[in-house]
Amino acid sequence: MGEVSLAALLPPLRILLLGYGNVAQAFLPLLAARSEWLGRELGIRPLISGIGTQHQGFFVHATGIAATTLAEAADPLLLFRSQSQQVQDAATFIQKGRAAQATVLIELTSLNPQDGQPALSLIRLALQSGLHVITANKGPVAYGQAELEALARRHGVQFRFESTVMDGLPLINLAQFTLQAVQIISFRALLNTTSTLVLSMMEQGYSLDDAIRKAQQLGIAETDPWYDLDGWDAALKTTILVNNLLEGRITPAMVQREGIRNLPPADIFAAALAGASIRLVSRASRKQGVVSAQVGPERIESNDVLYVSKEVAGIPSIIVLETEAMGTITLIEHESLVRQTAYGVLSDLIAIVRQRSAR
Amino acid sequence: MGEVSLAALLPPLRILLLGYGNVAQAFLPLLAARSEWLGRELGIRPLISGIGTQHQGFFVHATGIAATTLAEAADPLLLFRSQSQQVQDAATFIQKGRAAQATVLIELTSLNPQDGQPALSLIRLALQSGLHVITANKGPVAYGQAELEALARRHGVQFRFESTVMDGLPLINLAQFTLQAVQIISFRALLNTTSTLVLSMMEQGYSLDDAIRKAQQLGIAETDPWYDLDGWDAALKTTILVNNLLEGRITPAMVQREGIRNLPPADIFAAALAGASIRLVSRASRKQGVVSAQVGPERIESNDVLYVSKEVAGIPSIIVLETEAMGTITLIEHESLVRQTAYGVLSDLIAIVRQRSAR
Numbered sequence: 001m002g003e004v005s006l007a008a009l010l011p012p013l014r015i016l017l018l019g020y021g022n023v024a025q026a027f028l029p030l031l032a033a034r035s036e037w038l039g040r041e042l043g044i045r046p047l048i049s050g051i052g053t054q055h056q057g058f059f060v061h062a063t064g065i066a067a068t069t070l071a072e073a074a075d076p077l078l079l080f081r082s083q084s085q086q087v088q089d090a091a092t093f094i095q096k097g098r099a100a101q102a103t104v105l106i107e108l109t110s111l112n113p114q115d116g117q118p119a120l121s122l123i124r125l126a127l128q129s130g131l132h133v134i135t136a137n138k139g140p141v142a143y144g145q146a147e148l149e150a151l152a153r154r155h156g157v158q159f160r161f162e163s164t165v166m167d168g169l170p171l172i173n174l175a176q177f178t179l180q181a182v183q184i185i186s187f188r189a190l191l192n193t194t195s196t197l198v199l200s201m202m203e204q205g206y207s208l209d210d211a212i213r214k215a216q217q218l219g220i221a222e223t224d225p226w227y228d229l230d231g232w233d234a235a236l237k238t239t240i241l242v243n244n245l246l247e248g249r250i251t252p253a254m255v256q257r258e259g260i261r262n263l264p265p266a267d268i269f270a271a272a273l274a275g276a277s278i279r280l281v282s283r284a285s286r287k288q289g290v291v292s293a294q295v296g297p298e299r300i301e302s303n304d305v306l307y308v309s310k311e312v313a314g315i316p317s318i319i320v321l322e323t324e325a326m327g328t329i330t331l332i333e334h335e336s337l338v339r340q341t342a343y344g345v346l347s348d349l350i351a352i353v354r355q356r357s358a359r
Numbered sequence: 360m361g362e363v364s365l366a367a368l369l370p371p372l373r374i375l376l377l378g379y380g381n382v383a384q385a386f387l388p389l390l391a392a393r394s395e396w397l398g399r400e401l402g403i404r405p406l407i408s409g410i411g412t413q414h415q416g417f418f419v420h421a422t423g424i425a426a427t428t429l430a431e432a433a434d435p436l437l438l439f440r441s442q443s444q445q446v447q448d449a450a451t452f453i454q455k456g457r458a459a460q461a462t463v464l465i466e467l468t469s470l471n472p473q474d475g476q477p478a479l480s481l482i483r484l485a486l487q488s489g490l491h492v493i494t495a496n497k498g499p500v501a502y503g504q505a506e507l508e509a510l511a512r513r514h515g516v517q518f519r520f521e522s523t524v525m526d527g528l529p530l531i532n533l534a535q536f537t538l539q540a541v542q543i544i545s546f547r548a549l550l551n552t553t554s555t556l557v558l559s560m561m562e563q564g565y566s567l568d569d570a571i572r573k574a575q576q577l578g579i580a581e582t583d584p585w586y587d588l589d590g591w592d593a594a595l596k597t598t599i600l601v602n603n604l605l606e607g608r609i610t611p612a613m614v615q616r617e618g619i620r621n622l623p624p625a626d627i628f629a630a631a632l633a634g635a636s637i638r639l640v641s642r643a644s645r646k647q648g649v650v651s652a653q654v655g656p657e658r659i660e661s662n663d664v665l666y667v668s669k670e671v672a673g674i675p676s677i678i679v680l681e682t683e684a685m686g687t688i689t690l691i692e693h694e695s696l697v698r699q700t701a702y703g704v705l706s707d708l709i710a711i712v713r714q715r716s717a718r
Contacts, residue, residue, distance in 0.1 A: 030684075169688055170541075174533060182529075182702070305691060308667050325389075325702040327694035329528055332664060335686035343541070343684040 010039050013353065014064045016050035016097040016131070018090065018122065019108035020077055023136055023163075024051075026342035027106070032071030034346065042353045050097040051080050054109070058093035059084035060100055090122050098129045104352065106345060107135040113232050113252075116143035127151045127159060132356075134348040136163035136341050142236040142252050145243055158352050163344030165191070165237045166317045169333045170347060172244050183324035184245045186285035190309055191237040193316040193336060194221045194228035195260055195280040199297075200310060202265055203272035230259035231280060231295040238282040238293050245321070246284060248291035258296035276301050277310040305330050369398050372712065373423045375409035375456040375490070377449065377481065378467035379436055382495055382522075383410075385701035386465070391430030393705065401712045409456040410439050413468070417452035418443035419459055449481050457488045463711065465704060466494040472591050472611075475502035486510045486518060491715075493707040495522035495700050501598040501611050517711050522703030524550070524596045525676045528692045529706060531603050542683035543604045545644035549668055550596040552675040552695060553580045553587035554619055554639040558656075559669060561624055562631035589618035590639060590654040597641040597652050604680070605643060607650035617655035635660050636669040664689050 015031075017024050031038075031046055038044055047064030056077065061084040073079040087096050094105065105126040109119050116139030123140050126133050127148060135141065140148065141161045152159040162172050175184065190196055197220050201211035212229075215221035227233055235255040242248035242255075260280055271278050277300045284293035300306045309315050316336035321329045333340075374390075376383050390397075390405055397403055406423030415436065420443040432438040446455050453464065464485040468478050475498030482499050485492050486507060494500065499507065500520045511518040521531050534543070549555055556579050560570035571588075574580035586592055594614040601607035601614075619639055630637050636659045643652035659665045668674050675695035680688045 169685070170533075174529075302670055303672065305667060305671050305693075307670060308664060311661055311666060311670075312664050313662065326528070326699050327692075327696055330689075330691035330693065332689035332691070333686075334664075334689065337686055340685050346684075 008045070010043055010045040012047045012064060012101075013038075013044040013104065014047050014049040014100065014102040015067075015349075016052070016060075016094070016102045016105045017048060017108065018052050018093070018105060019110070020051055020053045020056070021108065021110070022338045023108045023341045023345070024106075025076075026338045027108070027345050028067060028076055029071045030339065030342045030346055031067040031349075035066075035068050038350075038353075042350065042357075044353055048080065049100050049102040050084075050093055051077060052090055052093040057081075058087045058090060060087055060093060060096045061085075062100055064100070064102075090118070091125055094122065094126050094129055094131070098131055103132060104349065105131045105133045106349075107133060107137055107140070108345075109137060111137055112139050113227055113236060116140040120144045120148075123148055123159070124151060127155055127157055130155055130157060132157045132159075132352050134160045134345055134352070136161070136167070136345055138164045138233075138236045138240060142239040145240070146249055158355060160348035160351060161240070162348050162351075163341045165240050166319065166331075166333050167336070167341040167344045169317075169319075169331050170344070171241075171319065171331065175245050182326050184286075184321050185324055186322045187241065187245060187283070187319055188306065189238075189241070189282045189317065189319040190279050190306060190315075191282050191317050191319075192228050192231070192234045192280055194225060195231075195234070196309055196315070197221070198225075198229065199260060199268060199278055199280070202268045203277065203310070205269060207265060208261075226259075226261070229261055231257045234280055234282050234295040238284060238295055241282075241319075242284045242291055242293050246286045246291055248284075248286070248293070250291060250293060254293065256292075256294035256296070258294075260297050263297055271299055277307055279306060279309060281306070308332065367404070369402055369404040371406045371423060371460075372403040372463065373406050373408040373459065373461040374426075374708075375411070375453070375461045375464045376407060376467065377409075377411050377452070377464060378469070379410055379412045379415070380467065380469065381697045382467045382700045382704070383465075384435075385697045386467070386704050387426060387435055388430045389698065389701045389705055390426040390708075394425075394427050397709075397712075401709065401716075403712055407439065408459050408461040409443075409452055410436060411449055411452040416440075417446045417449060419446055419452060419455040420444075421459055423459070423461075449477070450484055453481065453485050453488055453490070457485075457490055462489075462491060463708065464490045464492045465708075466492060466496055466499070467704075468496060470496055471498050472586055472595060475499040479503045479507075482507055482518070483510060486514055486516055489514055489516060491516045491518075491711050493519045493704055493711070495520070495526070495704055497523045497592075497595045497599060501595040504599070504602050505608055517714060519707035519710060520599070521707045521710075522700045524599050525678065525690075525692050526695070526700045526703045528676075528678075528690050529703070530600075530678065530690065534604050541685050543645075543680050544683055545681045546600065546604060546642070546678055547665065548597075548600070548641045548676065548678040549638055549665060549674075550641050550676050550678075551587050551590075551593045551639055553584060554590075554593070555668055555674070556580070557584075557588065558619065558627060558637055558639070561627045562636065562669070564628060566624060567620075585618075585620070588620055590616045593639055593641050593654040597643060597654055600641075600678075601643045601650055601652050605645045605650055607643075607645070607652070609650060609652060613652065615651075615653035615655070617653075619656050622656055630658055636666055638665060638668060640665070667691065
């Protein structure tokens with residue numbers, strides 16, 4: 001009990017959660033479980049000051065409720081709503097949340113692959129209001145990173161998005177913290193789980209339609225699988241990687257993109273028989289300052305490290321980095337779990353607190 | 360010229376190089392090439408204040424010579440010697456170097472796998488003298504990390520050793536900076552290039568002796584290959600990884616070790632025929648606070664990510680990390696180059712300067 005009272009004296013870190021789907025529901029207990037660690041290592045006490053969702057409404061609490069209290073509730077959202085004030089929309093949520101002394105907005109709404117809206121505008125508003133922003137949403141990062149980062153700098157806050165790509169690997173923070181002078185020259189990667197799964201089933205003789213149906217049954221492919229199979233998901237992820245690993249400034253439209261929709265099944269089967277494999281490969285390089293990026297099907301031979309996606313089942317992503325100082329490095333993510341995304345959000349939160357106090 | 364004069368106004372960072380073999384000879388031009396970057400990003404001007412080697416003697420320069428000046432010389436060591444004072448031994452070198460205002464010792468002498476001496480004692484002396492220490496030498500880290508780190512803390516300096524394991528991957532800094540709250544539970548790894556190469560040749564039908572001879576011809580195996588093949592190298596690396604990734608406090612003697620000396624060649628050949636592979640595997644885990652570590656030959660099936668060492672030629676090391684928050688992550692180093700080791704030393708230098716100025 002003595003420790004609990006001491007913890008209550010730590011300065012609060014008030015958080016707004018925008019979106020309350022799978023990731024937010026995994027993040028809340030993770031934050032609660034690490035509250036003691038956050039207090040000990042960073043000297044903060046995390047409180048939730050707002051939870052907002054499109055369908056259930058937007059709620060702001062006057063002083064904030066401890067993450068641990070919420071996580072213990074059978075229905076954290078219900079508990080939060082019962083003690084909070086409802087506001088009319090997301091923009092008001094951000095403004096009232098800021099007025100209630102929240103300092104971080106965690107944006108976890110669903111992806112709009114066309115233009116990243118409305119998340120992009122809401123993040124803009126949050127940064128302008130002086131909130132640090134963390135997002136796990138590829139849209140606003142792929143379409144607006146440079147602008148949002150400039151905005152964050154202007155308002156003395158941070159914009160972080162570790163969970164947007166390969167969330168089982170701290171790739172963006174890795175590049176930022178530990179590969180600083182390495183100079184990444186190019187990368188090749190498999191970034192889309194659905195297309196890897198569909199292609200590996202077609203290698204075993206499934207038709208495209210059957211492979212899609214099977215992937216949907218397994219809960220991997222979406223009801224509309226074409227966002228994945230036409231390479232849009234890979235193109236968004238490639239955009240984010242190019243802008244963060246290769247110092248590019250591209251948008252998804254600048255990624256040359258070809259999906260696997262029209263691949264002749266016979267070609268896939270023949271490649272497999274010949275001991276090779278066809279995969280949807282993302283490639284990007286920087287040469288004399290010029291960045292190029294593409295997504296498309298490629299034949300992978302068995303002596304290529306990407307071939308591991310055929311031998312080892314269920315690998316959601318692999319990236320092969322060619323660097324100037326370190327030669328070639330491969331990173332493989334073996335699972336794609338909601339708790340990894342939640343953990344990426346937590347790492348961003350930790351990075352924000354550390355950087356804030358380093359100033 | 361204007362820029363050069365400005366750079367000359369930056370505060371000097373005086374460095375002592377103990378050992379002048381391959382790594383030091385690759386580090387010096389790398390340091391020179393990054394001098395402008397170091398000035399711009401970190402506000403320092405690297406000078407070499409001492410170079411010492413067992414065979415050619417120990418030399419200290421009164422004020423330090425710019426890394427760029429030395430790197431331009433046909434024979435940097437000769438240039439350095441011609442302008443410096445020779446001292447009698449390594450201990451005097453450290454003391455005189457400190458007196459000449461050096462603040463960092465880079466220890467690059469050769470490995471003594473028995474007890475890490477004399478490097479261990481020299482690093483101790485350097486830390487006690489108030490020098491930050493970087494080493495690329497596994498011996499003192501495997502045998503003395505905890506003691507040396509305590510000593511460093513007591514004297515307000517840092518002790519860094521990124522290059523000691525998997526120097527093509529910033530693994531130790533990765534764990535320190537970006538996997539902080541991930542909690543690594545266990546790892547499996549191939550850490551010894553020579554045994555991987557010898558085993559892969561035996562899979563093709565070579566005898567142990569022939570495989571060793573071939574590996575020696577390729578410049579991979581040492582004249583005495585048993586340090587590698589009996590698992591000592593892997594045991595030292597495993598020790599360092601356990602102590603840094605799993606928060607262990609073990610010494611090499613605590614790693615259960617079995618080499619590949621007595622493996623029946625027929626078993627290796629049979630495994631390969633059956634589509635599997637035998638490798639010298641390092642394993643370690645932490646369960647209920649108890650750490651266990653071992654090195655020994657294991658059969659690897661083709662659906663295991665470590666099998667990539669059979670498909671893709673020349674992989675010096677692979678590590679599979681099982682984490683609490685991020686699931687499983689694999690990191691593969693594709694080349695083992697002296698410039699990677701040199702780069703690891705440079706990253707340590709950067710980390711020291713950054714941490715020093717963060718205080």
